[in-house]
Amino acid sequence: MTAASAQPRAPVAVTRSLEQAVPPVFRPLLRAYVLGYISSTTPRLLTLLLITLSLRRTNIDEKPVDAFLPSLVRILRGGLELQRFSTFCAALAGGSTLLQAHSIAKINCTDSIILVEIGTIEVRILLITIQLARCMSTFIAAWFSLRLLQSKKSEAFIDHVSEATPTGAPLRPIQFAGRTMDLTLFAVTRAVDVIVGELWAQRKSRRAAAGQWTMIEKLASTLTDSSIFASSCALIMWAWVYTPDRLPPSYNKWIKSAAAVDQRLLTALRRVRFGEIKYGLETGQAHVLQGMCKDYNLPLDYGDPVKSIPYPCEIVHMGVGKSCEKHALSRWVRSFLWAFSTYLPLNLILTLRTPSKKRFRHALESxxxxxxxxxxxIAVYYYGICLARTRIGPRILGTSIPRRQQIDSGICIGSGCAFCGWSVLIEAAGRRKELGLFVAPRALATLFPRRYVLENQWRETLAFAISTAVVFTCVAERPERVRGVFGKLLRKVLTT
Structure with a gap:
């Protein structure tokens, strides 16, 4: 082996030697803490760096640039606080493995004497007992680790209400729960994926052995991940238009950047749905889209719901022209270039670890x-809206004013939501799996309030603890069942 080929492995060797110095039972705790710290601080550090570089280029203000070092220290120090994600990860993984080691050791010690004389049934009972001990250990660790995160107060989850008293009306703080909802829904999604995947695998095994595995069942297996992604995206895009507060702020902002839509158009769509804008009726809402008409050099009458029934698709096209097909094509080109300028640098950075022509070509293709x-x-989303508004919807439902109102108050958006997610079929099968499991928790979040009364927090904690116990137990018993990059990462973290 040459010196050049051995050099990249040096950091790995150092990391392994440091880990060897830690007792095996504490290694999951250490790995989880380091991973949690990196994952929680890295996005903040990148954001700080980008903001600082942007301010230096524009020379808007020197003070934020001068505050770079204090902000850097605050981010690095904040990740070490007790009620942070890094401590949560350590408490979850470390607590689970430590409790498991203690419980299983007691079981083995108790039963080791009689193992020689027991039969198959007794061995199975012993294995079930070990599995239950492992499951309960994870349940306890998950419960208390999530409670640790939930104990940190956030101003976003505190309302101040006035309370009438003889001496005045002071403000009384009311704390709400929901800070950890995204984390809980992620755990629930993974647990459901594990359980359903195992049940389906057993069904497939039985029916294949009996020669009864049909083409429909095979097709269902192939399209499962795509279906999860498509249905999840339908919920997410619907919420993004009508109830954006049900999405995480960062995710909402990313969709807004990718969609590149005029916010006045979204405002009009919401007002049509909730009855503030009605075709053929003067409700004083013409100004909402007339500003867009002026900016895109369109007749002002296009934005008047009394004179334009329905709003012309040209407004939706935002200056591209009358053709819905041309607008969809232009959306595809713009979105492709926007995404390519983001994906390519990231993929090229990954190739720098072991650069080669093959990896470079793979980065380009990916x-x-x-x-x-x-x-x-994005193109299918917009074109799906146009199909419902002008191509197919009026032919099926009719062109009367009530039908036009019905189409624009939800059917057109529902059409775009229903079609857009199936674009995932372009991606490779492995990528579809990752994307489906990524968006599913965010889709579930649109069905639950992001804030709820504190008295009901135990329900969320219980759901998280049960789900985590299912996933961690499966990692120990059937590791291949926890799919994707998350499964590989979890197996690496929990290995003692």
């Missing part, structure tokens, strides 16, 4: 495919 997927997603 970036192009992912960009084509995102471009198709």
């Amino acid at each position: 970036s192009a495919r992912s960009s084509a997927f995102l471009g198709t997603f």
